[in-house]
Amino acid sequence: MRIRPAPLPSIGSSWFRIGLLCFACAVWTTTASAQATFAGAWQGTWNDRTTGQSGLMVLRIKSGGGVSGAVRNKSFAKDGPLEGTISRQGVLRGRYAYDEGGVLRTYTTVAELRRASGELNGVARFYYQGRVIGTASVNLVLSEDSAPAPAATPKPRVPIPPAPGEESSEKDKLKNN
Secondary structure: OOOOOOOOOOOOOHHHHHHHHHHHHHHHHHHHHHHHOOOEEEEEEEEEOOOOEEEEEEEEEOOOOEEEEEEEEOOOOEEEEEEEEEOOOOEEEEEEEEEEOOEEEEEEEEEEEEEEOOEEEEEEEEEEOOEEEEEEEEEEEEOOOOOOOOOOOOOOEEEOOOOOOOOOOHHHHEEEO
16 A cells, blocks of 8 residues: 655645745744844944954944944044844844045954943954954943943034124134034
């Protein structure tokens, strides 16, 4: 006597559609919740022992995996905005730019991060034009406040004229926006 395997469900089968829906929901929930574990405002340091460079990193990670923030290279006194994404495995892929003598140079980074007890730690590789230019340890802590990203340029001081019929001192004429 020969035993035949049961036929596979067809795409039109109700059980197949229910199973596919459950699988899709499980994958979406796992992806969203894993990325949500990295969500928050993070700030801390990076240190590249091979090049002797170091700096600060400020990241805002959204629950969907979007990343914004800033990278500061203390060795060269450069600040630049950072934009990117983080995967559910903790791989951050981002771009940042520095103004170098009037020329905006764009760099990329790929960091493998792990979260443990309110900290993100890992290793970041920095790239310029596709070549690795540094490998740094990254140590970030979860910030309770909104930790503003370092400003690339200060706001200009704009003179504010007095209202008609008013006199003002020199001190009142210059105010920040």
